[in-house]
Amino acid sequence: MNEQVEQDWLDRKLQEAAPYIEDDGFTARVLQQLPAPRQAGQFLRPFILVGMSALASALTYVLSDGGRFILVEMFRLTTIPTLWVVAFALASGMLVMAGGIFAAMSKSSHIQS
Numbered sequence: 001m002n003e004q005v006e007q008d009w010l011d012r013k014l015q016e017a018a019p020y021i022e023d024d025g026f027t028a029r030v031l032q033q034l035p036a037p038r039q040a041g042q043f044l045r046p047f048i049l050v051g052m053s054a055l056a057s058a059l060t061y062v063l064s065d066g067g068r069f070i071l072v073e074m075f076r077l078t079t080i081p082t083l084w085v086v087a088f089a090l091a092s093g094m095l096v097m098a099g100g101i102f103a104a105m106s107k108s109s110h111i112q113s
Helices: 004-015 026-033 045-063 068-078 084-111
Strands: none
Touching: none
């Protein structure tokens, strides 16, 4: 909610700072001469996107030897020493905690100012 108040404040300040400069109708004439926006391709875009994604996924699956690399990597993950897994989990937790602390400190200093 605080962000919305800041956005409204910013919009209000920008509108007050830049009054409209009278251009004797130039802007209106230019806007009238612009071509109308095309709506023809809007209907097909989602179907094209889904179709191309499916094609790319199928092509990747075929070129990667039927996804064999996934099985190979999963097997390699099961052979990692337990100490490495614990160290990785600890490091990941510390990194996430540091990011949270940084975000909280940033937010609190922003609120105070």
